[in-house]
Amino acid sequence: MAELFEIDNLQIAFRKEDGTPVQIVKGVSFNVKAGQVVALSTISMATMAYCRPGLHFPGGEVRLHGKDVLAMEPQDQRAIRGNKVAYLAQSAAATFNPAITIGEQVTEAAVLHGTLSQEEANIRAVELYRALELPDPDRLGHRYPHQVSGGQLQRLMAAMALVSKPDLLVLDEPTTALDVTTQIEVLKAFKKVIQEEGSAAIYVTHDLAVVAQVADHIVVLYSGEVQEQGPVEQIINNPKHPYTKRLMAAVKPTPTAGMGDTADQKHDRDVPNIEVKDMTAGYGGIVNGKPAITVLRDINVKIKNSHVVGVIGESGCGKSTLARVMAGLLPAAKGEVFLDGKKLEADLKHRSQEELQKIQFVYQMADTALNPRQLIGDILGRPLEFYRGIKGKERREEVAKLLRLVELPVEFESRFPSELSGGQKQRVNMARALAANPEIMLCDEVTSALDSIVSSNVIKLLKKLRDQTGVSFVFISHDLSTVGSFADEIVVLYAGRVVEQGPVDEVLAPPYHPYTRLLISSVPELRVGWLEDTMQKREMAAGIARGVEITDTGCPFYNRCPIAIDGTCDKEIAPTREPTPEHYISCHRTMEEINEIEQNPQQILHGFEKAAPDGDKAAKPV
Amino acid sequence: MQRMVIQRILIGLVTLWVVSVLVFVMTSLLPGDVAQIVLGQSATPESLAAYRAERGLDQPLIFQYFGWLGNMLTGDLGTSKAGGASISSLISGRLGNTMYLAAVVAIISVPLSVGLGLLAAMYPGTWIDKSLTFGTLALISVPEFFIATFMVLIFAVNLGWLPAIARVAEEDTFWEMARGIAMPLLVLVIVVAAQMIRMTRAGILNVMNAPYIEMAILKGVRRNRIILRHAFFNTIGPIVNVIALNLAYLVSGVVIVETIFAYPGLAKLMIDGVQTRDLPLVQATAMIFCGTYVILIILADVAAILANPRLRNPK
Numbered sequence: 001m002a003e004l005f006e007i008d009n010l011q012i013a014f015r016k017e018d019g020t021p022v023q024i025v026k027g028v029s030f031n032v033k034a035g036q037v038v039a040l041s042t043i044s045m046a047t048m049a050y051c052r053p054g055l056h057f058p059g060g061e062v063r064l065h066g067k068d069v070l071a072m073e074p075q076d077q078r079a080i081r082g083n084k085v086a087y088l089a090q091s092a093a094a095t096f097n098p099a100i101t102i103g104e105q106v107t108e109a110a111v112l113h114g115t116l117s118q119e120e121a122n123i124r125a126v127e128l129y130r131a132l133e134l135p136d137p138d139r140l141g142h143r144y145p146h147q148v149s150g151g152q153l154q155r156l157m158a159a160m161a162l163v164s165k166p167d168l169l170v171l172d173e174p175t176t177a178l179d180v181t182t183q184i185e186v187l188k189a190f191k192k193v194i195q196e197e198g199s200a201a202i203y204v205t206h207d208l209a210v211v212a213q214v215a216d217h218i219v220v221l222y223s224g225e226v227q228e229q230g231p232v233e234q235i236i237n238n239p240k241h242p243y244t245k246r247l248m249a250a251v252k253p254t255p256t257a258g259m260g261d262t263a264d265q266k267h268d269r270d271v272p273n274i275e276v277k278d279m280t281a282g283y284g285g286i287v288n289g290k291p292a293i294t295v296l297r298d299i300n301v302k303i304k305n306s307h308v309v310g311v312i313g314e315s316g317c318g319k320s321t322l323a324r325v326m327a328g329l330l331p332a333a334k335g336e337v338f339l340d341g342k343k344l345e346a347d348l349k350h351r352s353q354e355e356l357q358k359i360q361f362v363y364q365m366a367d368t369a370l371n372p373r374q375l376i377g378d379i380l381g382r383p384l385e386f387y388r389g390i391k392g393k394e395r396r397e398e399v400a401k402l403l404r405l406v407e408l409p410v411e412f413e414s415r416f417p418s419e420l421s422g423g424q425k426q427r428v429n430m431a432r433a434l435a436a437n438p439e440i441m442l443c444d445e446v447t448s449a450l451d452s453i454v455s456s457n458v459i460k461l462l463k464k465l466r467d468q469t470g471v472s473f474v475f476i477s478h479d480l481s482t483v484g485s486f487a488d489e490i491v492v493l494y495a496g497r498v499v500e501q502g503p504v505d506e507v508l509a510p511p512y513h514p515y516t517r518l519l520i521s522s523v524p525e526l527r528v529g530w531l532e533d534t535m536q537k538r539e540m541a542a543g544i545a546r547g548v549e550i551t552d553t554g555c556p557f558y559n560r561c562p563i564a565i566d567g568t569c570d571k572e573i574a575p576t577r578e579p580t581p582e583h584y585i586s587c588h589r590t591m592e593e594i595n596e597i598e599q600n601p602q603q604i605l606h607g608f609e610k611a612a613p614d615g616d617k618a619a620k621p622v
Numbered sequence: 623m624q625r626m627v628i629q630r631i632l633i634g635l636v637t638l639w640v641v642s643v644l645v646f647v648m649t650s651l652l653p654g655d656v657a658q659i660v661l662g663q664s665a666t667p668e669s670l671a672a673y674r675a676e677r678g679l680d681q682p683l684i685f686q687y688f689g690w691l692g693n694m695l696t697g698d699l700g701t702s703k704a705g706g707a708s709i710s711s712l713i714s715g716r717l718g719n720t721m722y723l724a725a726v727v728a729i730i731s732v733p734l735s736v737g738l739g740l741l742a743a744m745y746p747g748t749w750i751d752k753s754l755t756f757g758t759l760a761l762i763s764v765p766e767f768f769i770a771t772f773m774v775l776i777f778a779v780n781l782g783w784l785p786a787i788a789r790v791a792e793e794d795t796f797w798e799m800a801r802g803i804a805m806p807l808l809v810l811v812i813v814v815a816a817q818m819i820r821m822t823r824a825g826i827l828n829v830m831n832a833p834y835i836e837m838a839i840l841k842g843v844r845r846n847r848i849i850l851r852h853a854f855f856n857t858i859g860p861i862v863n864v865i866a867l868n869l870a871y872l873v874s875g876v877v878i879v880e881t882i883f884a885y886p887g888l889a890k891l892m893i894d895g896v897q898t899r900d901l902p903l904v905q906a907t908a909m910i911f912c913g914t915y916v917i918l919i920i921l922a923d924v925a926a927i928l929a930n931p932r933l934r935n936p937k
Contacts, residue, residue, distance in 0.1 A: 082841030094833035099855035099931055109841040144931040160841075 003063075004200050005032040005168050010060035012224075026224040027060065032168065032200050064168070082109030086161035090173040092153035096145035102156055103141025110164035121163060128159040131196060132189045150315065151182035155189050162197055169194065169201040175210060177449065179314045179478045180522035187213055187524075187531060206451035209251045209524035212236050213531040220244050233528060250452035251526045252481030255508050255519075271341035272302040273472045274326060274359070274440050279335030281325045289334040295321045296496045299335070303440070303489075306466055308473040310487030310504070312480055312519065318496040319476045323442040326474065327361050340439075357387045360433035364445035366425035369432075370417040376403075376428055377413030383435040402431040405468075406461060423454035427461065434465065442474045447482055459486050480519050484508055492516050495556035499574075502583030511594040513585045514561045555588065563589060563597050623933050627924050634920040641912040642694070646687050649901050649908070690902075694909065700902035709906050712891065717910065720880075720887035723803055724872040727810045732865055735815040739822020739861075744849050746827060754823070758816040770809045770882045777805060788883035806883045810876065814868040821864040825857035832856075859926035866922030870915040 012025035061068045064084060069077060081087075086109070089095040096105060106128075107121035116124060122141065129137035132155040145153060154174060161169055174190070175183040191214055194201055203214055211218060211232070218235040220228045220243060228241040239245050279299045284292025296318040303309045311319045324330040326337055328348030337344045339358060345351050363369040370379055380399045384390040390398050400410045406427040417425055426446060433441050443462070447455035459482060465471060477483050483490060490507040492500040492515065500513040507516065521537060524530060554570040555561070561569065565588055574586040587594065657673045658665065665673075674680045678689060693700060699709040742751040761769075778786035788806045829835065830853055838848045877889035884890070888907055895903035927933050 078842045078844070080842070081839070082843070087837070087840040089833060089837060091833065095837045097834040097838070097852050097856070099929075100852070108838075108843065112841075112843060112847075144935055146932050147935060 003031045003033060004065065005202075006061075006063040006066075007031070008061040008063065010062060011058045013056060013058050015056075021058070023058075024224055028221065028224070028226050030219045030226065030229060032202060079113065082166075083113040083115060083164050084166055085168045085170060086164070086166040088157050088161050088169065088171045088174045091177055092157040093145070093150060095157060096153060098145055100144075101141065102143050102145060102148070105145075106141065106156065106160045106163055109160070113164060115164045124163055125159060128162055128193070129156075131193050132156075132159055134159075151178060151185055154178065154182075154186045158190055158193060162193060162199070165197065166199055169199050171201060171203045171205075173205050174203075176205065176207065176451075180480070180519060180524075181314060183210075183524070184522050184531070184534065188535060190214065191531065206247070206453070207251070207524070208236070208247050209526045209530075212526055212528050213524065220247065236526060236528060246453065248526065250456050252452065252479065252523060253485075254523055254525060255480040255484040272338070273305045273307070273340060274303045274474075275338040275341075276301045276322070276326065277336045277338070279325060279332045279337070281321055281330060281332040281335075283330075286333045291333045294333075294496060296325070296493075299498060301491055301498075301501070303472050303474065305439070306470040306472055307488045308462075308466065308475055308486055310483030310490045311474060311476045311493060312478065312483050312490060313493035314478060317493045319478075319493055320444050321496075322493070323361065323444050323474055323476055326440075327359055327442055328356075329361075353387070357436045358439040360436050360438035360441050362430055362433045362441055362443045362446050364448060366422070366429040367417075369429055370425060372417055374416075375413065376415055376417065376420075379417070379428065380413070380431055380435050383432060387436045398435075402435055405434065405465070406431045423450050423458065426450060426454075426458060430458075430461070430465075434469070434471075438471060440472045440474065442476070444476045445478070446475075448477065448479065455482065462486060480508075481523055492519070497556055498584070498586065499557060500583075500585045502580070506580055506583035510598050511579055511585065511591045512598070513557075513587055514563055514589075514594075515557045518560070555586070563594075565589070623927060626927055626933060630920055630923045630927070634916050637916050638913060641916070642691060642909060643687070645905055645908045645912065646690060647683075649905050650683060650686075652896075652899065652901070652904075690905070694906075699906040702900055702903050709903055712903065713888065713906060713910070716886060716888045716891045719885065720876065720889065723806060723810070723876070723885065723887060724869070726803065727807055727814065727872055728869055730807070731811045731815045731818065731868075734811070735818035736822050736861065736865075738815075739819045740826065740849060740854065742819065742823040743826035743830070743853075744846060751823075754819060758819050761812050761816040762820070766809055766813045767878050767882060769812060770805070770879055773805055773809060774882070786883070788885040803885070806876075806879050806885050809879050810872060814872060818861075818864055818868055822857070822861050825860050826853045829853045829856050855929070858929035862922045862925045862929070863919075866918040870918040 006029075008029050009027045010025055010029070011023060011027055013021045013023045015021050057070050060070075062070050064080065069080060072080075096102070103122065103125060106125045107116075107118065110116040110121045110124070111118050125141055126137050129140050134140055134152055134155055140148070140156075148156070157174070171190070175186050178186060187210065194214075201214075203211065205211055215232050218229060218232055219226055220235070220241060222243040227243045228235065228239070235244060236248075239248055276299055279296065280289065280291075280294060281296045281299075282291030282294040286292075299322065301309060301322070311322060313319050321330060325332045325346075328337075328344070328346065328351055331346035337346070339355060344355060348356065374382075377396070377399050380402050381395050384395050384398050396413075399413050403410050403412055408424060408427055408431075412420070412424070412428070417428065420428065426449075430441075430443075430446070447458050450458060462473065462475075463486065466473065473486075475483060475487055484504060487504050489502065490500075490504050491498055492507065492513060494515050499515050500507055508520070512520070521534060554572060555564070555574045558564050558569045564570070569588050572588070574588050576584050576586050577591055578584055579591045585591070585594075589597070657670045657677075657679065661669055661673060671680070678686060681689070690700070697710075699713065701708050702712055738754055742754045745751050774786050777784045784801060784804050786805075788804075789802050794802065826849060830849075835848060835852060838852045843852070876887060877893065879885070880887045880889045881893060888910065892904060892907035892911075894900075895907060
């Protein structure tokens with residue numbers, strides 16, 4: 001059988017400002033047969049014969065059905081795109097045009113290429129929405145992208161790619177930015193639809209655990225060269241190349257007790273570094289201590305000096321809001337924040353400069369947090385001057401020190417952020433916060449956009465900073481494995497409430513709150529067939545089918561909980577239990593009951609045979 | 623969304639009220655006594671007092687203001703202090719002329735400049751784009767009185783094709799009217815179009831870096847369609863605002879152009895009013911200019927709200 005798609009000694013390069021070419025891809029070759037799923041990393045764009053501005057192809061061939069697409073005329077390349085080869089990007093939220101309805105965007109490629117009429121394309125789109133298990137398929141096309149959830153958009157992008165029945169799909173990290181629970185739902189839909197449609201696919205990702213679930217064949221690329229390739233079982237079970245082994249090692253382990261290293265006690269003091277007491281916060285006008293939209297309810301968190309508190313939960317649960325309240329960006333509606341035992345003003349405007357200096361925020365997107373028109377030296381120098389009055393020669397020395405601290409070369413001070421890689425930018429982002437000499441760093445999803453090896457290096461750096469500087473961290477993430485490897489304590493947030501909190505080794509060991517259980521079971525394992533096995537579990541049956549509902553009464557997790565008690569959990573606020581000192585679980589089930597349920601994993605206790613209402617995750621009232 | 627639209631309209635009304643206070647106070651501060659001007663140097667103190675009493679000029683300023691505001695709201699713009707004609711009749715003809723000129727300029731310049739802006743965005747870096755960018759920059763930098771004077775020199779004095787004085791009359795044929803307003807029209811189109819072209823181009827190119835544009839390219843969409851369907855709809859907000867500002871400028875900022883071409887428009891009337899200390903006339907024309915400005919800005923805001931699907935279709 002002829003190869004559907006061949007890449008032959010492909011090279012990709014870009015030109016630096018002084019004109020010297022830099023090779024990114026240095027002669028890569030591999031083939032894709034019809035109906036095969038091949039996973040690899042970093043060269044997705046080349047298959048579309050599309051180059052981001054500034055890149056070019058100095059050599060090699062990319063053949064589709066035996067024809068070199070790189071040598072084609074632009075109009076012939078355009079005829080292939082969206083027709084024979086379709087692309088799925090990492091962020092569906094950015095990939096959908098906000099001003100055009102979903103239906104038009106999904107059907108556009110098929111109609112423009114003349115493969116289907118608008119009516120046929122509409123029918124095909126609705127079929128795909130059904131196959132992807134999207135809610136309300138008949139009317140979904142009339143909606144705008146902002147009216148559906150992130151996980152739905154990600155699946156809609158698959159519909160957009162599949163509408164013209166392409167021979168080859170290119171998926172570029174399509175689940176990397178998603179919550180673990182959403183990732184499972186999207187992976188399941190992708191896998192099903194790829195099998196049904198019979199398209200070949202190139203699945204680009206750095207996450208071997210995800211690859212193991214979807215691919216037939218794996219190509220491992222490193223520094224622009226193929227290191228190893230082979231069938232999925234061979235690569236996963238018997239990796240040969242050291243880089244593959246490094247990738248395997250960087251796969252996030254299933255979160256378990258004892259996985260992390262906790263802080264030593266040398267920086268301890270009597271009072272907590274920062275403390276949040278009985279805090280309720282949200283958006284909109286505040287009436288009687290209740291905001292119009294409540295995001296967080298009755299939160300109590302204490303962070304000791306040089307300790308790390310991990311805040312975990314799905315997107316929209318209020319993690320970032322917690323950090324914003326601590327930083328004073330969002331004044332709480334009720335409750336207090338203490339810094340070193342001293343009460344802080346709720347609003348940042350009324351805090352003293354010293355207080356501002358002690359609490360520093362590190363944003364998720366280094367790309368947007370760093371001013372693209374400023375040199376790294378100025379980005380780091382400005383807080384030095386502003387908070388610590390360091391100027392001139394001393395400032396330069398201090399900038400160099402900061403760069404060394406975050407393990408970047410000193411020459412970077414004269415570069416712009418755009419000249420740095422994602423991981424390097426995130427280091428600068430952290431150095432910027434460190435420049436203020438803070439006591440507390442609020443890190444909001446700082447590793448979420450990075451690949452696993454870069455992210456584990458960043459975590460290593462954070463640990464080093466904690467030990468050297470005694471700074472404490474609030475580490476916000478939706479990734480339980482990362483949090484487990486770094487935090488001393490974990491706070492599990494669900495729909496704005498703390499459902500479980502305590503020392504890391506207690507939270508990651510039974511008894512679990514049912515939601516913690518769901519999060520742990522959703523972390524992909526490096527094992528072929530894991531996805532299918534996991535979907536059989538009761539946590540998945542309950543937790544994946546339904547979305548978050550924010551309720552005023554009862555336990556917020558009630559509708560997704562496999563062990564909920566009807567008539568109690570939906571009516572009454574759950575009591576807070578303390579199985580071991582300082583480990584709190586909010587659940588109506590007693591710890592004995594939870595332990596007993598853990599012993600019988602197959603038992604389904606909360607009637608999930610009754611169908612979930614549309615499986616509609618759009619109804620997130622956040 | 624309705625709330626936002628209503629909010630914009632209410633803000634517009636408040637702005638108008640603030641403007642009315644400013645206009646009234648500032649015209650009152652203008653030097654010169656109307657009674658003295660109207661009755662002349664030889665007027666007796668008694669006749670001056672009688673004139674003031676008759677016109678309510680002896681009342682405190684605040685009463686004068688509310689009286690004036692009430693009259694304005696009921697459509698009574700007062701009588702001209704110079705000549706005694708009703709201001710409504712003075713304005714109506716002039717307003718028509720200005721609106722006519724503004725409308726023709728708008729009809730020509732808006733599609734022309736949005737089109738040229740899109741054209742420049744479609745072929746960035748080509749000679750089309752470069753000449754448009756250079757041309758508009760040059761035209762923005764040159765003041766309109768210079769362009770106007772220069773055109774008079776060329777078309778009226780040297781070539782003799784067009785009349786130096788723009789004049790329109792009811793009985794004119796279409797061709798005569800077109801000839802009459804050709805030069806002010808051309809000057810105004812050049813002045814307002816330059817900015818709109820640049821904003822359209824910049825707005826589109828700014829959006830062209832968005833990931834959804836890259837996605838459209840990877841779907842095999844043609845560049846022209848990408849710009850017209852994918853990029854343009856996301857740029858309407860800022861473009862509409864620039865259009866509104868330029869149209870408002872047409873109504874109020876034409877003073878210079880109307881003066882140079884002696885075009886019988888509202889701006890010319892206002893200048894005459896200032897010269898003769900005819901306060902009611904100045905106040906009325908100022909209010910019309912400000913009102914047009916505010917209305918156009920409200921329209922632009924509402925159009926921007928309507929063009930945003932997030933606001934048009936809430937979750």
